[in-house]
Amino acid sequence: MSAMLSLAAVSAGYGSFRALFDVSLEVPQGEAVGVIGPNGAGKTTLMRVISGLVPLRGGAMMLDGRPIGGLPAHRIVELGIAHVPENRRLFPRLTVEDNLRIGAFIPQARARFAQQLGRIYDMFPRLKERRDQPAGTLSGGEQQMCAIGRALMSEPKLLLMDEPSAGLAPLVVEQVFDLVRRIRAEGLTVLIVEQNVQQVLDVVDRAYLLEAGSMKLSGTSSDLKGHEFIRKAYLGL
Amino acid sequence: MDIYLLEAIINGILLGGVLALLALGLNLIFGVIDVVWIAYTDLVMCGMYVVYWLYVGFGWPLLLACAAAIAGVAALGVLVHVLIIAPILGSAPINQLLATGGLLFFLQSFATLLFGTDFRNLGIRLPIIELGEIYISTARLLAFSIALIGASALYFFLKSTFIGTAIRAIAQDRDIIGLMGVDQRRIYLVTSAIGGALAGLASCLLVLQYDVHPFIGNTFGPLIFMICVLGGLGDMIGGFVAAFIISQIISIVGYYSNTELAYVLAFAFFIALMFVRPRGIFVR
Numbered sequence: 001m002s003a004m005l006s007l008a009a010v011s012a013g014y015g016s017f018r019a020l021f022d023v024s025l026e027v028p029q030g031e032a033v034g035v036i037g038p039n040g041a042g043k044t045t046l047m048r049v050i051s052g053l054v055p056l057r058g059g060a061m062m063l064d065g066r067p068i069g070g071l072p073a074h075r076i077v078e079l080g081i082a083h084v085p086e087n088r089r090l091f092p093r094l095t096v097e098d099n100l101r102i103g104a105f106i107p108q109a110r111a112r113f114a115q116q117l118g119r120i121y122d123m124f125p126r127l128k129e130r131r132d133q134p135a136g137t138l139s140g141g142e143q144q145m146c147a148i149g150r151a152l153m154s155e156p157k158l159l160l161m162d163e164p165s166a167g168l169a170p171l172v173v174e175q176v177f178d179l180v181r182r183i184r185a186e187g188l189t190v191l192i193v194e195q196n197v198q199q200v201l202d203v204v205d206r207a208y209l210l211e212a213g214s215m216k217l218s219g220t221s222s223d224l225k226g227h228e229f230i231r232k233a234y235l236g237l
Numbered sequence: 238m239d240i241y242l243l244e245a246i247i248n249g250i251l252l253g254g255v256l257a258l259l260a261l262g263l264n265l266i267f268g269v270i271d272v273v274w275i276a277y278t279d280l281v282m283c284g285m286y287v288v289y290w291l292y293v294g295f296g297w298p299l300l301l302a303c304a305a306a307i308a309g310v311a312a313l314g315v316l317v318h319v320l321i322i323a324p325i326l327g328s329a330p331i332n333q334l335l336a337t338g339g340l341l342f343f344l345q346s347f348a349t350l351l352f353g354t355d356f357r358n359l360g361i362r363l364p365i366i367e368l369g370e371i372y373i374s375t376a377r378l379l380a381f382s383i384a385l386i387g388a389s390a391l392y393f394f395l396k397s398t399f400i401g402t403a404i405r406a407i408a409q410d411r412d413i414i415g416l417m418g419v420d421q422r423r424i425y426l427v428t429s430a431i432g433g434a435l436a437g438l439a440s441c442l443l444v445l446q447y448d449v450h451p452f453i454g455n456t457f458g459p460l461i462f463m464i465c466v467l468g469g470l471g472d473m474i475g476g477f478v479a480a481f482i483i484s485q486i487i488s489i490v491g492y493y494s495n496t497e498l499a500y501v502l503a504f505a506f507f508i509a510l511m512f513v514r515p516r517g518i519f520v521r
Contacts, residue, residue: 051416073415083416091406102402106418110399
């Protein structure tokens, strides 16, 4: 079976700086895949390349067998990839509801806006309570819910999550990972980038280790949990 | 209370409407695209000529001539963006100022070439409304009302449509707007068209009160920039309120002495406030 998203020998960078070297990755339909690695390994760049914010310098990207390399970001969203960016990046002075509204900007989602909004509010009752509040006034955890809700408003088939646990209190981190499980259970395919290795390996089916812009290891999450290098360097065991 | 002072205050409010409309347009462009259209009030001048030309020259009905001016200046706004702004979007702000400043001289010279420097008017004299001893110009009242309707329409557009939401969002985070499925270039085009349409609407309201000549833009240009900076550049509500403050100063001082001193005091007030609130009166 071919993967929903596949990257083959992708390279990318900023100016003369190369951030990704021949990165290959597959995300099968219905699975959750993690990318772990230290700060500065290129994880965020990888996500931004997939969603079209950073141009592809080499290699190929396919979504459901269709090349998506070089498409602008807004076209990628229309093809079914939603991206929850690092640090959430809500529009702070827009209300919670306006943030969700803009998540449904693409034509196919606009038509189903009211219905989707109801679904997101069922999923996150806190957001419904705070719908008229500027998003910048939410707590960190609520902002992450809002950012995830905003991405889900476009009804994606693939959800990219960049460090969803960053900067959150431990209890909230737990809630965020529970949420990832729920989203998976609904059949959505997820690609998640995390520094929180222990917890992400509990959530995903498979994971990749990205170091200094190259894929160093990959395997099922149980393989990686047992892998000596991962245990030493990332799990502190 | 002095009845003539009351009349001056009412006139100040009425003047504020059109200034507020222009401030909205300029702030919208600045907030969304992050450029200042120095030639903004010269687009108004172009619109006034369109109305004049179609109404006087071709005998079009006034409403139709006004509709054509709004559409024409909206199209001009798009052209300004595509031909002048878009190619230099990434370059230093000073280049954008110079480019739109160059447009100002181009438009003024082009209008001089086409129409000469004569002062022209539509030859329409709207009646004066008498309220007791207070006299109010119908043209001003009409301009004020339509400017408010235009501003409200813009408010509801920005507040309740998907494109309006994208326009408000883009000013807050340009980098990730693409992740929302929003094509930034398209939003810039729509914004430029709206900015142009607001200038076009203002031109219809002003051509009923003022003679048109190639340099009419200079009458309002500095005033509008002062209002926008006073309210906080890019802050649409701040600019809207600042328009009424400035127009009130001009009108009341103009009543007690003369218009020239009124402008001097308005600018002095502006400079003084910039020391206290450099980022606009409503921004601490």
